[in-house]
Amino acid sequence: RLPTRSWGSSGINAEYGEDKKKENVAKNELQRLKNVSKRVKGQSEEISQHVKQVHTSTASLGKFQGKVKNEKKAKEKGKARRFAPVTGDSTGEKEKSLALIDKIASGAVSVDKEKAANKELGATIKRKREEEAESKKAKRRSKMGIKAQTNHFDKKKRKVSGPSKAGKKRG
DSSP, X not given: OOOOOOTTOSTHHHHHHHHHHHHHHHHHHHHHHHHHHHHHHHHHHHHHHHHHXXXXXXXXXXXXXXXXXXXXXXXXXXXXXXXXXXXSOOHHHHHHHHXXXXXXXXXXXXXXXXXXXXXXXXXXXXXXXXXXXXXHHHHOOSSSOHHHHHHHHHHHHHHHHSOOSTTOOOO
């Protein structure tokens, strides 16, 4: 073991060093306790978040599941959308449609007819391209190119229907 030097072992310097050391130890202990409390708080929040997720992942949204002790009620996110009934009286739908048509016809809402026409035109062009691509995929029989396929089948036809080599006379 190496001998240690005692810095400031005489008088005032020794007391100052010990006081400073005690202060630093107290400061470190305080910071350690703060870190522990943050970690515990983070874990408890994480656990409660997992519990909420588990409850809402069932079809009943946790309605029939038991509550954990001291569990907070889960907040429902979003707003339930209400749709008009499909069957029954259609006068409400008719009124809404007529109001919308009147609004557009009066000019209160600006409709860019050129933009709408271009959008529809683009959609039809896209549909045609997709149909052409599908028809090309259906026609293609192998990974060989079309030219290679036709040459291959032409050679087969010549062998079957063409004149035989044995029947030819060489001159």
